[in-house]
Amino acid sequence: MSLNRGKVLDAALRLADEQGLAALSMRKVAAAVGVEAMSLYNHVANKGDLLDGLTARVFEEVTVPDPSLPWESRVRSLAEGLYASFARHPVVVRALAAQDANPRSAGALRVIDALLHALLDAGLSEEVAARSYRSLLGMLFGSVLTGTAGTGTPAAAARVEPVVAYFRRMVTPEELPSLHRVLPALESGDCVQDFEHQLNLLITGLGSAS
Template identity: 45%
Template sequence: MARRGLTRGEIVDATWDLAAQRGLAAVTMRAVAEQLGVTPMALYRHVGDKQGLLDGLVERLLGEIPVPDPELPWRERLRELAAGIRAVARAHPDLFPLLFHRPAVTAAARRPRDSVYAALREAGLAGDDVVRAERLLSTFILGFAASEAGGRFAHLDAEAEFGYATDAIARLLEKD
């Protein structure tokens, strides 16, 4: 295989293409290297190992979620983030479940979570409550989005169901 300079972005692109074409199980250092026409060793300095490849996919998925304007009211920001997550799930139903298995470890991957933290602090939460409420919200939204993308709500008005749930959660978050 010919030697050539690589970037992390090129490696993540190749990993994304491979996962989209053949599934997450096909993602290996060797398979990504073959896709790029390099030896597997050429990848290590950019991504470390297979876990680094998967971190790149998480970053790519979460990077597709538009981060709302911080000037919007907190409830609207959370709604926009949720809509973005649902759109990503519908666009990438086979890759989306990776978000259940891998944490957001890169700065770019943490942007949506940081936006949620800011909205929750504006809603009046502090300290550990912010972290715990974010976990509650992300678990619900990721689960709903994956279920919706998988067709579970095909016979229902998914917007109405999501609205009902998000209104109930927002009421729980509001301070008395």
């Protein structure tokens, strides 16, 4: 079976998911696709191009909604699609947040364009659409990184007392009344619920701003 850029990037993404970006090398990717490392340079220019390419693959997993749908539906569809794709590949979110990679492909750019199109259709100016896009990405990154903490990273150092037990012991209604009141809700929530809540607030706010 002939090798192409897509197969190289897919193999790199699998390795990054399993071992983390720090362990990713051209040699390992070459071994995964059954070629010598030098053969990869027919399909990727260097490791930076490899990182950009596998990041683009994550964006390309997102389905672009019908542009005739209401802008709210399109923003929600794209945001939820990005969240699901990022959650499958949190290593890529870490690379994006650290500015070690960028989604450089026509397919990835179409996803970004569709999201900006929806924001502009909400009646936002170019400047507010750009800020809203960055805010949405920040919300996505934060939700995914929090929800996947520990995935693909070394095991956390042991503690004598688990953090939940520490909070329950230290947070008293006398000393920390607000934290004590909200603590059960903090313990019972999850990042998916929080992301949906924040997305609802964002879409409502965008509607008010238009």
